[in-house]
Amino acid sequence: MSTAQAGAGAEPWSSGELEDRLRALAEERYHHRHPFNLRMHEGALSPEELRCWILNRFHYQRNIPIKDAVILAKLDDRELRRSWIRRIHDHDGRPAEDGRPGEDGGIERWLRLGEAAGLDRVLLLSGEGVLPAVRFAVEGYVNFCRHGSPLEAVASSLTELFAPDLMVTRIAAWERHYPWIEPEGLRYFQVRVSQGRRDSEEALGLVHRWARTRADQERVLAAFTFKCDVLWSLLDAVDHATAVPAGASDAR
Amino acid sequence: MSTAQAGAGAEPWSSGELEDRLRALAEERYHHRHPFNLRMHEGALSPEELRCWILNRFHYQRNIPIKDAVILAKLDDRELRRSWIRRIHDHDGRPAEDGRPGEDGGIERWLRLGEAAGLDRVLLLSGEGVLPAVRFAVEGYVNFCRHGSPLEAVASSLTELFAPDLMVTRIAAWERHYPWIEPEGLRYFQVRVSQGRRDSEEALGLVHRWARTRADQERVLAAFTFKCDVLWSLLDAVDHATAVPAGASDAR
Numbered sequence: 001m002s003t004a005q006a007g008a009g010a011e012p013w014s015s016g017e018l019e020d021r022l023r024a025l026a027e028e029r030y031h032h033r034h035p036f037n038l039r040m041h042e043g044a045l046s047p048e049e050l051r052c053w054i055l056n057r058f059h060y061q062r063n064i065p066i067k068d069a070v071i072l073a074k075l076d077d078r079e080l081r082r083s084w085i086r087r088i089h090d091h092d093g094r095p096a097e098d099g100r101p102g103e104d105g106g107i108e109r110w111l112r113l114g115e116a117a118g119l120d121r122v123l124l125l126s127g128e129g130v131l132p133a134v135r136f137a138v139e140g141y142v143n144f145c146r147h148g149s150p151l152e153a154v155a156s157s158l159t160e161l162f163a164p165d166l167m168v169t170r171i172a173a174w175e176r177h178y179p180w181i182e183p184e185g186l187r188y189f190q191v192r193v194s195q196g197r198r199d200s201e202e203a204l205g206l207v208h209r210w211a212r213t214r215a216d217q218e219r220v221l222a223a224f225t226f227k228c229d230v231l232w233s234l235l236d237a238v239d240h241a242t243a244v245p246a247g248a249s250d251a252r
Numbered sequence: 253m254s255t256a257q258a259g260a261g262a263e264p265w266s267s268g269e270l271e272d273r274l275r276a277l278a279e280e281r282y283h284h285r286h287p288f289n290l291r292m293h294e295g296a297l298s299p300e301e302l303r304c305w306i307l308n309r310f311h312y313q314r315n316i317p318i319k320d321a322v323i324l325a326k327l328d329d330r331e332l333r334r335s336w337i338r339r340i341h342d343h344d345g346r347p348a349e350d351g352r353p354g355e356d357g358g359i360e361r362w363l364r365l366g367e368a369a370g371l372d373r374v375l376l377l378s379g380e381g382v383l384p385a386v387r388f389a390v391e392g393y394v395n396f397c398r399h400g401s402p403l404e405a406v407a408s409s410l411t412e413l414f415a416p417d418l419m420v421t422r423i424a425a426w427e428r429h430y431p432w433i434e435p436e437g438l439r440y441f442q443v444r445v446s447q448g449r450r451d452s453e454e455a456l457g458l459v460h461r462w463a464r465t466r467a468d469q470e471r472v473l474a475a476f477t478f479k480c481d482v483l484w485s486l487l488d489a490v491d492h493a494t495a496v497p498a499g500a501s502d503a504r
Contacts, residue, residue, distance in 0.1 A: 062330075065330075065333060066325050066328065067325075069321050069322075069324035069325035069333070070321075070325045072318075072321040072324070072325075072340070073318050073321035073322045073324075073325060073398075076318065078314075078317075078344050078345075078357075078359055081317060081321070081340070081344050082344050082345065082346065082347050083347070085337070085340060085341070085344070088324070088333070088337060089337070092330050092333050092334050092337070093330075093334060094334065095334050095335070100352070105330075107330055146325075
Protein backbone atom coordinates (compact mmCIF):
# COMPACT_ATOMS: atom_id res chain seq x y z
CA MET A 1 0.00 0.00 0.00
CA SER A 2 1.51 3.30 -1.06
CA THR A 3 1.75 6.27 1.26
CA ALA A 4 -0.84 8.23 -0.70
CA GLN A 5 -3.36 5.47 -0.11
CA ALA A 6 -2.50 4.84 3.50
CA GLY A 7 -5.58 6.70 4.69
CA ALA A 8 -7.91 5.43 2.00
CA GLY A 9 -10.14 3.51 4.37
CA ALA A 10 -9.99 5.94 7.29
CA GLU A 11 -12.46 8.64 8.23
CA PRO A 12 -11.54 12.11 6.99
CA TRP A 13 -10.10 14.48 9.55
CA SER A 14 -12.08 17.54 10.58
CA SER A 15 -10.99 20.88 9.10
CA GLY A 16 -9.43 21.78 12.43
CA GLU A 17 -7.48 18.55 12.60
CA LEU A 18 -6.16 18.94 9.07
CA GLU A 19 -5.01 22.45 9.92
CA ASP A 20 -3.38 21.19 13.12
CA ARG A 21 -1.44 18.68 11.06
CA LEU A 22 -0.36 21.37 8.62
CA ARG A 23 0.78 23.49 11.53
CA ALA A 24 2.72 20.60 13.07
CA LEU A 25 4.43 19.94 9.74
CA ALA A 26 5.30 23.63 9.39
CA GLU A 27 6.78 23.70 12.90
CA GLU A 28 9.11 20.94 11.82
CA ARG A 29 9.84 21.67 8.14
CA TYR A 30 8.98 25.25 7.17
CA HIS A 31 12.10 27.23 6.32
CA HIS A 32 11.72 29.65 9.24
CA ARG A 33 13.69 27.00 11.12
CA HIS A 34 16.48 26.66 8.58
CA PRO A 35 19.91 27.57 10.04
CA PHE A 36 20.47 30.08 7.24
CA ASN A 37 17.20 31.82 8.01
CA LEU A 38 17.97 31.81 11.75
CA ARG A 39 21.32 33.45 11.07
CA MET A 40 19.63 35.94 8.72
CA HIS A 41 17.21 37.01 11.41
CA GLU A 42 19.88 37.09 14.11
CA GLY A 43 21.82 39.59 12.02
CA ALA A 44 24.71 37.19 11.48
CA LEU A 45 24.82 37.32 7.68
CA SER A 46 27.49 39.27 5.83
CA PRO A 47 26.39 41.55 2.99
CA GLU A 48 27.69 38.90 0.53
CA GLU A 49 25.62 36.16 2.14
CA LEU A 50 22.53 38.32 2.12
CA ARG A 51 23.07 39.24 -1.53
CA CYS A 52 23.58 35.58 -2.44
CA TRP A 53 20.21 34.80 -0.86
CA ILE A 54 18.45 37.74 -2.54
CA LEU A 55 19.84 36.75 -5.93
CA ASN A 56 18.93 33.08 -5.59
CA ARG A 57 15.54 33.72 -4.09
CA PHE A 58 14.83 36.00 -7.05
CA HIS A 59 14.94 32.93 -9.26
CA TYR A 60 12.12 31.52 -7.12
CA GLN A 61 10.18 34.80 -7.19
CA ARG A 62 10.27 35.20 -10.94
CA ASN A 63 8.89 31.70 -11.41
CA ILE A 64 5.90 32.23 -9.13
CA PRO A 65 3.66 33.84 -11.78
CA ILE A 66 4.54 30.96 -14.12
CA LYS A 67 3.60 28.48 -11.41
CA ASP A 68 0.32 30.36 -10.88
CA ALA A 69 -0.42 30.36 -14.63
CA VAL A 70 0.13 26.60 -14.57
CA ILE A 71 -2.43 26.35 -11.76
CA LEU A 72 -4.80 28.74 -13.54
CA ALA A 73 -4.78 26.43 -16.56
CA LYS A 74 -5.92 23.58 -14.26
CA LEU A 75 -8.96 25.42 -12.93
CA ASP A 76 -12.01 24.70 -15.05
CA ASP A 77 -14.25 26.94 -12.97
CA ARG A 78 -14.43 30.51 -14.24
CA GLU A 79 -15.04 31.98 -10.78
CA LEU A 80 -11.95 30.26 -9.41
CA ARG A 81 -9.84 31.53 -12.29
CA ARG A 82 -11.16 35.06 -11.81
CA SER A 83 -9.87 34.91 -8.26
CA TRP A 84 -6.61 32.97 -8.75
CA ILE A 85 -5.42 35.22 -11.61
CA ARG A 86 -4.95 38.01 -9.06
CA ARG A 87 -1.79 36.21 -7.88
CA ILE A 88 -0.21 36.61 -11.30
CA HIS A 89 -0.90 40.34 -11.26
CA ASP A 90 0.47 40.52 -7.70
CA HIS A 91 3.85 39.41 -9.01
CA ASP A 92 3.89 40.67 -12.60
CA GLY A 93 2.09 43.92 -11.93
CA ARG A 94 -0.24 45.53 -14.44
CA PRO A 95 0.35 48.00 -17.24
CA ALA A 96 -1.57 51.29 -17.02
CA GLU A 97 -4.93 51.03 -18.80
CA ASP A 98 -8.27 52.78 -19.04
CA GLY A 99 -6.98 55.72 -17.04
CA ARG A 100 -5.94 53.38 -14.24
CA PRO A 101 -2.29 53.73 -13.22
CA GLY A 102 -0.04 50.71 -13.69
CA GLU A 103 1.12 48.55 -10.76
CA ASP A 104 4.69 47.40 -10.24
CA GLY A 105 4.14 43.96 -8.78
CA GLY A 106 6.28 41.73 -6.58
CA ILE A 107 8.99 40.97 -9.13
CA GLU A 108 9.70 44.68 -9.50
CA ARG A 109 9.67 45.06 -5.72
CA TRP A 110 12.17 42.21 -5.41
CA LEU A 111 14.43 43.89 -7.99
CA ARG A 112 14.31 47.02 -5.81
CA LEU A 113 15.18 44.93 -2.77
CA GLY A 114 18.22 43.72 -4.70
CA GLU A 115 19.16 47.28 -5.61
CA ALA A 116 18.74 48.40 -2.01
CA ALA A 117 21.21 45.66 -1.06
CA GLY A 118 23.68 46.64 -3.77
CA LEU A 119 22.71 44.16 -6.50
CA ASP A 120 22.25 45.45 -10.02
CA ARG A 121 18.89 44.56 -11.55
CA VAL A 122 20.64 43.64 -14.80
CA LEU A 123 22.56 40.97 -12.91
CA LEU A 124 19.38 39.69 -11.23
CA LEU A 125 17.50 39.56 -14.51
CA SER A 126 20.39 37.76 -16.23
CA GLY A 127 20.03 34.74 -13.96
CA GLU A 128 23.81 34.67 -13.57
CA GLY A 129 24.93 33.17 -10.29
CA VAL A 130 21.77 31.20 -9.61
CA LEU A 131 22.88 27.97 -7.96
CA PRO A 132 22.07 24.69 -9.75
CA ALA A 133 20.28 23.27 -6.70
CA VAL A 134 18.09 26.37 -6.61
CA ARG A 135 17.21 25.91 -10.28
CA PHE A 136 16.32 22.28 -9.63
CA ALA A 137 14.18 23.09 -6.61
CA VAL A 138 12.25 25.81 -8.43
CA GLU A 139 11.80 23.65 -11.51
CA GLY A 140 10.65 20.86 -9.23
CA TYR A 141 8.02 23.15 -7.73
CA VAL A 142 6.66 24.34 -11.08
CA ASN A 143 6.57 20.77 -12.38
CA PHE A 144 4.83 19.56 -9.23
CA CYS A 145 2.06 22.06 -9.95
CA ARG A 146 2.07 21.20 -13.66
CA HIS A 147 1.73 17.46 -13.22
CA GLY A 148 -0.20 17.24 -9.97
CA SER A 149 -3.93 17.48 -9.41
CA PRO A 150 -5.51 20.90 -8.83
CA LEU A 151 -5.79 19.91 -5.15
CA GLU A 152 -2.09 19.09 -4.90
CA ALA A 153 -1.08 22.25 -6.78
CA VAL A 154 -3.20 24.47 -4.56
CA ALA A 155 -2.16 22.65 -1.39
CA SER A 156 1.48 23.25 -2.20
CA SER A 157 0.80 26.97 -1.86
CA LEU A 158 -0.30 26.55 1.75
CA THR A 159 3.14 27.51 3.01
CA GLU A 160 1.66 31.01 2.59
CA LEU A 161 -0.20 30.29 5.83
CA PHE A 162 3.09 30.75 7.64
CA ALA A 163 4.70 33.40 5.45
CA PRO A 164 3.08 36.53 6.94
CA ASP A 165 4.51 35.88 10.43
CA LEU A 166 7.89 35.19 8.89
CA MET A 167 7.70 38.46 6.91
CA VAL A 168 6.86 40.44 10.05
CA THR A 169 9.83 38.92 11.89
CA ARG A 170 12.06 39.50 8.90
CA ILE A 171 11.18 43.17 8.47
CA ALA A 172 11.98 43.86 12.13
CA ALA A 173 15.20 41.83 11.98
CA TRP A 174 16.44 43.51 8.81
CA GLU A 175 15.63 47.01 10.07
CA ARG A 176 17.62 46.25 13.19
CA HIS A 177 20.55 44.24 11.88
CA TYR A 178 21.05 45.39 8.29
CA PRO A 179 20.56 49.17 8.39
CA TRP A 180 22.76 49.45 5.30
CA ILE A 181 19.81 48.18 3.25
CA GLU A 182 17.54 51.10 2.38
CA PRO A 183 14.17 50.69 4.15
CA GLU A 184 12.30 51.15 0.87
CA GLY A 185 13.90 47.87 -0.22
CA LEU A 186 11.81 46.00 2.37
CA ARG A 187 8.59 46.89 0.61
CA TYR A 188 8.33 43.41 -0.95
CA PHE A 189 8.10 41.82 2.50
CA GLN A 190 5.60 44.40 3.74
CA VAL A 191 3.21 43.85 0.84
CA ARG A 192 3.41 40.07 1.21
CA VAL A 193 2.05 40.21 4.77
CA SER A 194 -1.47 41.07 3.58
CA GLN A 195 -1.22 39.25 0.22
CA GLY A 196 -0.02 36.10 1.96
CA ARG A 197 -2.93 36.17 4.43
CA ARG A 198 -5.49 36.61 1.67
CA ASP A 199 -3.88 33.99 -0.61
CA SER A 200 -3.52 31.37 2.10
CA GLU A 201 -7.12 31.84 3.23
CA GLU A 202 -8.29 31.31 -0.33
CA ALA A 203 -6.11 28.22 -0.79
CA LEU A 204 -7.16 26.76 2.56
CA GLY A 205 -10.82 27.22 1.63
CA LEU A 206 -10.29 25.32 -1.62
CA VAL A 207 -8.38 22.55 0.13
CA HIS A 208 -11.17 22.07 2.66
CA ARG A 209 -13.73 22.08 -0.15
CA TRP A 210 -11.86 19.60 -2.35
CA ALA A 211 -10.19 17.22 0.10
CA ARG A 212 -13.19 15.26 1.32
CA THR A 213 -11.53 11.90 1.89
CA ARG A 214 -8.65 10.94 4.16
CA ALA A 215 -6.66 9.93 1.08
CA ASP A 216 -7.07 13.42 -0.38
CA GLN A 217 -6.13 14.98 2.93
CA GLU A 218 -2.98 12.87 2.98
CA ARG A 219 -2.20 14.23 -0.48
CA VAL A 220 -2.58 17.73 0.91
CA LEU A 221 -0.04 17.00 3.63
CA ALA A 222 2.31 15.43 1.10
CA ALA A 223 2.05 18.47 -1.18
CA PHE A 224 2.69 20.79 1.75
CA THR A 225 5.70 18.72 2.79
CA PHE A 226 7.02 18.79 -0.76
CA LYS A 227 6.75 22.57 -0.85
CA CYS A 228 8.52 22.91 2.50
CA ASP A 229 11.31 20.83 0.99
CA VAL A 230 11.54 23.21 -2.00
CA LEU A 231 11.98 26.21 0.28
CA TRP A 232 14.38 24.34 2.56
CA SER A 233 16.52 23.16 -0.37
CA LEU A 234 16.84 26.70 -1.61
CA LEU A 235 18.32 27.75 1.73
CA ASP A 236 20.51 24.64 1.88
CA ALA A 237 22.03 25.61 -1.46
CA VAL A 238 22.65 29.22 -0.45
CA ASP A 239 23.98 28.13 2.93
CA HIS A 240 26.38 25.72 1.30
CA ALA A 241 27.54 28.19 -1.32
CA THR A 242 28.26 30.92 1.22
CA ALA A 243 29.83 28.67 3.85
CA VAL A 244 33.25 29.78 4.99
CA PRO A 245 35.75 26.97 4.29
CA ALA A 246 36.41 24.82 7.36
CA GLY A 247 39.23 26.20 9.48
CA ALA A 248 39.13 29.66 7.87
CA SER A 249 36.88 31.05 10.56
CA ASP A 250 35.22 30.12 13.82
CA ALA A 251 32.18 32.24 13.03
CA ARG A 252 30.13 29.20 12.14
CA MET B 253 13.99 15.33 -44.21
CA SER B 254 10.91 16.10 -42.15
CA THR B 255 8.49 18.82 -43.11
CA ALA B 256 9.46 20.98 -40.16
CA GLN B 257 13.06 20.99 -41.35
CA ALA B 258 12.32 21.39 -45.03
CA GLY B 259 13.23 25.06 -44.95
CA ALA B 260 16.20 24.69 -42.62
CA GLY B 261 18.78 25.75 -45.21
CA ALA B 262 16.66 28.33 -47.01
CA GLU B 263 16.61 32.09 -46.49
CA PRO B 264 13.85 33.32 -44.21
CA TRP B 265 10.87 34.95 -45.88
CA SER B 266 10.25 38.63 -45.41
CA SER B 267 7.48 39.65 -42.99
CA GLY B 268 5.26 40.44 -45.94
CA GLU B 269 5.86 37.09 -47.58
CA LEU B 270 5.11 35.19 -44.37
CA GLU B 271 1.85 37.11 -44.03
CA ASP B 272 0.99 36.40 -47.67
CA ARG B 273 1.46 32.71 -46.98
CA LEU B 274 -0.76 32.90 -43.90
CA ARG B 275 -3.39 34.67 -45.97
CA ALA B 276 -3.18 32.06 -48.73
CA LEU B 277 -3.57 29.28 -46.16
CA ALA B 278 -6.55 31.05 -44.60
CA GLU B 279 -8.21 31.43 -48.00
CA GLU B 280 -8.02 27.68 -48.35
CA ARG B 281 -8.51 26.34 -44.82
CA TYR B 282 -10.05 28.92 -42.48
CA HIS B 283 -13.55 27.92 -41.40
CA HIS B 284 -15.24 30.84 -43.14
CA ARG B 285 -15.28 28.49 -46.17
CA HIS B 286 -16.78 25.54 -44.34
CA PRO B 287 -20.14 24.47 -45.84
CA PHE B 288 -21.80 24.73 -42.44
CA ASN B 289 -20.57 28.31 -42.01
CA LEU B 290 -21.67 29.18 -45.54
CA ARG B 291 -25.14 27.85 -44.81
CA MET B 292 -25.15 29.74 -41.50
CA HIS B 293 -24.42 33.02 -43.21
CA GLU B 294 -26.85 32.34 -46.06
CA GLY B 295 -29.62 31.98 -43.51
CA ALA B 296 -30.16 28.31 -44.31
CA LEU B 297 -29.80 26.92 -40.78
CA SER B 298 -32.78 25.81 -38.77
CA PRO B 299 -33.03 26.98 -35.15
CA GLU B 300 -31.95 23.47 -34.09
CA GLU B 301 -28.86 23.56 -36.27
CA LEU B 302 -27.92 27.00 -34.99
CA ARG B 303 -28.42 25.90 -31.39
CA CYS B 304 -26.29 22.81 -31.97
CA TRP B 305 -23.49 25.04 -33.23
CA ILE B 306 -23.84 27.52 -30.33
CA LEU B 307 -23.76 24.69 -27.79
CA ASN B 308 -20.76 22.96 -29.33
CA ARG B 309 -18.84 26.14 -29.99
CA PHE B 310 -19.36 27.02 -26.30
CA HIS B 311 -17.14 24.08 -25.44
CA TYR B 312 -14.42 25.75 -27.51
CA GLN B 313 -15.08 29.18 -25.95
CA ARG B 314 -14.90 27.98 -22.38
CA ASN B 315 -11.51 26.39 -23.03
CA ILE B 316 -9.94 29.51 -24.50
CA PRO B 317 -8.92 31.05 -21.14
CA ILE B 318 -7.40 27.69 -20.18
CA LYS B 319 -5.46 27.65 -23.46
CA ASP B 320 -4.30 31.20 -22.76
CA ALA B 321 -3.22 30.30 -19.23
CA VAL B 322 -1.21 27.46 -20.75
CA ILE B 323 0.48 29.99 -23.06
CA LEU B 324 0.95 32.45 -20.19
CA ALA B 325 2.88 29.78 -18.28
CA LYS B 326 5.23 29.46 -21.27
CA LEU B 327 6.14 33.16 -21.39
CA ASP B 328 9.20 33.85 -19.27
CA ASP B 329 9.13 37.56 -20.01
CA ARG B 330 7.14 39.60 -17.51
CA GLU B 331 6.15 42.25 -20.05
CA LEU B 332 4.75 39.62 -22.40
CA ARG B 333 2.77 38.03 -19.59
CA ARG B 334 1.41 41.42 -18.53
CA SER B 335 0.01 41.79 -22.03
CA TRP B 336 -1.11 38.22 -22.77
CA ILE B 337 -3.02 37.90 -19.48
CA ARG B 338 -5.56 40.40 -20.85
CA ARG B 339 -6.91 37.60 -23.05
CA ILE B 340 -7.88 35.58 -20.00
CA HIS B 341 -9.79 38.52 -18.56
CA ASP B 342 -11.44 39.08 -21.95
CA HIS B 343 -13.06 35.66 -21.66
CA ASP B 344 -13.40 35.15 -17.90
CA GLY B 345 -14.24 38.75 -17.04
CA ARG B 346 -13.17 40.38 -13.80
CA PRO B 347 -14.82 40.60 -10.40
CA ALA B 348 -15.52 44.13 -9.12
CA GLU B 349 -12.59 45.45 -7.09
CA ASP B 350 -11.21 48.69 -5.71
CA GLY B 351 -14.38 50.53 -6.65
CA ARG B 352 -14.03 49.36 -10.25
CA PRO B 353 -17.12 47.61 -11.60
CA GLY B 354 -16.77 43.98 -12.62
CA GLU B 355 -16.68 42.87 -16.27
CA ASP B 356 -18.67 39.99 -17.70
CA GLY B 357 -16.23 38.59 -20.22
CA GLY B 358 -16.72 36.54 -23.37
CA ILE B 359 -17.90 33.34 -21.70
CA GLU B 360 -20.78 35.21 -20.11
CA ARG B 361 -21.56 36.90 -23.44
CA TRP B 362 -21.64 33.49 -25.13
CA LEU B 363 -24.04 32.20 -22.46
CA ARG B 364 -26.28 35.18 -23.28
CA LEU B 365 -26.02 34.34 -26.98
CA GLY B 366 -27.24 30.88 -26.10
CA GLU B 367 -30.12 32.28 -24.08
CA ALA B 368 -31.03 34.65 -26.92
CA ALA B 369 -31.25 31.57 -29.15
CA GLY B 370 -33.34 29.61 -26.66
CA LEU B 371 -30.62 27.58 -24.94
CA ASP B 372 -30.62 27.43 -21.17
CA ARG B 373 -27.30 28.43 -19.60
CA VAL B 374 -27.56 25.50 -17.21
CA LEU B 375 -27.53 23.19 -20.22
CA LEU B 376 -24.56 24.99 -21.76
CA LEU B 377 -22.60 24.89 -18.52
CA SER B 378 -23.38 21.20 -18.03
CA GLY B 379 -21.46 20.25 -21.17
CA GLU B 380 -24.29 17.93 -22.12
CA GLY B 381 -24.65 17.41 -25.85
CA VAL B 382 -21.09 18.38 -26.74
CA LEU B 383 -20.07 16.13 -29.61
CA PRO B 384 -17.10 13.80 -29.06
CA ALA B 385 -15.26 15.15 -32.13
CA VAL B 386 -15.64 18.66 -30.73
CA ARG B 387 -14.16 17.56 -27.42
CA PHE B 388 -11.23 15.95 -29.23
CA ALA B 389 -10.58 19.00 -31.40
CA VAL B 390 -10.65 21.38 -28.43
CA GLU B 391 -8.47 19.09 -26.34
CA GLY B 392 -6.12 18.82 -29.29
CA TYR B 393 -5.85 22.59 -29.45
CA VAL B 394 -5.13 23.03 -25.73
CA ASN B 395 -2.56 20.23 -25.85
CA PHE B 396 -0.93 21.71 -28.93
CA CYS B 397 -0.36 24.90 -26.95
CA ARG B 398 0.71 22.94 -23.87
CA HIS B 399 3.32 20.82 -25.60
CA GLY B 400 4.44 23.14 -28.40
CA SER B 401 7.01 25.91 -28.28
CA PRO B 402 5.90 29.43 -27.31
CA LEU B 403 6.22 30.32 -31.01
CA GLU B 404 3.94 27.49 -32.09
CA ALA B 405 1.41 28.23 -29.34
CA VAL B 406 1.25 31.92 -30.23
CA ALA B 407 1.19 31.20 -33.98
CA SER B 408 -1.82 28.94 -33.55
CA SER B 409 -3.76 32.00 -32.37
CA LEU B 410 -3.18 33.77 -35.69
CA THR B 411 -6.56 32.65 -36.99
CA GLU B 412 -7.64 35.78 -35.10
CA LEU B 413 -6.25 37.71 -38.08
CA PHE B 414 -9.27 36.57 -40.04
CA ALA B 415 -11.88 36.48 -37.28
CA PRO B 416 -12.89 40.17 -37.24
CA ASP B 417 -14.05 40.12 -40.89
CA LEU B 418 -15.91 36.89 -40.23
CA MET B 419 -17.60 38.46 -37.18
CA VAL B 420 -18.71 41.50 -39.19
CA THR B 421 -20.20 39.24 -41.87
CA ARG B 422 -21.82 37.07 -39.23
CA ILE B 423 -23.47 39.93 -37.36
CA ALA B 424 -25.04 41.23 -40.58
CA ALA B 425 -26.10 37.74 -41.67
CA TRP B 426 -27.68 36.89 -38.33
CA GLU B 427 -29.51 40.19 -38.06
CA ARG B 428 -30.93 39.58 -41.50
CA HIS B 429 -31.65 35.86 -41.45
CA TYR B 430 -32.25 34.98 -37.83
CA PRO B 431 -34.35 37.85 -36.45
CA TRP B 432 -35.78 35.46 -33.84
CA ILE B 433 -32.45 35.76 -31.99
CA GLU B 434 -32.51 38.84 -29.77
CA PRO B 435 -29.97 41.41 -31.05
CA GLU B 436 -28.39 41.71 -27.59
CA GLY B 437 -27.31 38.08 -28.04
CA LEU B 438 -24.90 39.14 -30.81
CA ARG B 439 -22.81 41.17 -28.39
CA TYR B 440 -20.15 38.44 -28.22
CA PHE B 441 -19.44 38.79 -31.95
CA GLN B 442 -19.41 42.60 -31.76
CA VAL B 443 -16.86 42.69 -28.95
CA ARG B 444 -14.61 40.19 -30.71
CA VAL B 445 -14.19 42.48 -33.73
CA SER B 446 -11.94 44.90 -31.82
CA GLN B 447 -10.48 42.28 -29.44
CA GLY B 448 -9.57 40.04 -32.38
CA ARG B 449 -7.79 42.88 -34.19
CA ARG B 450 -5.77 43.80 -31.13
CA ASP B 451 -4.96 40.17 -30.25
CA SER B 452 -3.92 39.19 -33.76
CA GLU B 453 -1.68 42.26 -34.10
CA GLU B 454 0.04 41.33 -30.87
CA ALA B 455 0.47 37.69 -31.90
CA LEU B 456 1.72 38.63 -35.36
CA GLY B 457 4.31 40.96 -33.82
CA LEU B 458 5.59 38.15 -31.60
CA VAL B 459 5.69 35.72 -34.50
CA HIS B 460 7.74 38.13 -36.60
CA ARG B 461 10.06 38.75 -33.66
CA TRP B 462 10.57 35.08 -32.82
CA ALA B 463 10.51 33.31 -36.19
CA ARG B 464 13.88 34.39 -37.59
CA THR B 465 14.70 31.29 -39.61
CA ARG B 466 12.86 29.64 -42.45
CA ALA B 467 12.45 26.53 -40.31
CA ASP B 468 10.70 28.60 -37.61
CA GLN B 469 8.51 30.25 -40.21
CA GLU B 470 7.51 26.82 -41.49
CA ARG B 471 6.54 25.94 -37.92
CA VAL B 472 4.36 29.04 -37.85
CA LEU B 473 2.54 27.93 -40.99
CA ALA B 474 2.16 24.42 -39.59
CA ALA B 475 0.72 25.77 -36.34
CA PHE B 476 -1.68 27.99 -38.26
CA THR B 477 -2.75 25.04 -40.43
CA PHE B 478 -3.28 22.92 -37.32
CA LYS B 479 -5.50 25.59 -35.81
CA CYS B 480 -7.53 25.92 -39.00
CA ASP B 481 -8.06 22.17 -38.79
CA VAL B 482 -9.33 22.50 -35.20
CA LEU B 483 -11.95 25.06 -36.26
CA TRP B 484 -12.85 23.10 -39.39
CA SER B 485 -13.28 19.84 -37.44
CA LEU B 486 -15.64 21.54 -35.05
CA LEU B 487 -17.90 22.53 -37.93
CA ASP B 488 -17.55 19.10 -39.54
CA ALA B 489 -18.82 17.53 -36.33
CA VAL B 490 -21.77 19.91 -36.03
CA ASP B 491 -22.56 19.57 -39.72
CA HIS B 492 -22.56 15.80 -39.47
CA ALA B 493 -24.65 15.74 -36.32
CA THR B 494 -27.31 18.03 -37.75
CA ALA B 495 -27.41 16.53 -41.24
CA VAL B 496 -30.87 15.55 -42.37
CA PRO B 497 -30.89 11.80 -43.12
CA ALA B 498 -30.44 11.08 -46.84
CA GLY B 499 -33.74 11.05 -48.69
CA ALA B 500 -35.61 12.86 -45.94
CA SER B 501 -35.19 16.23 -47.60
CA ASP B 502 -33.80 17.89 -50.69
CA ALA B 503 -32.70 20.95 -48.75
CA ARG B 504 -29.09 19.84 -48.70
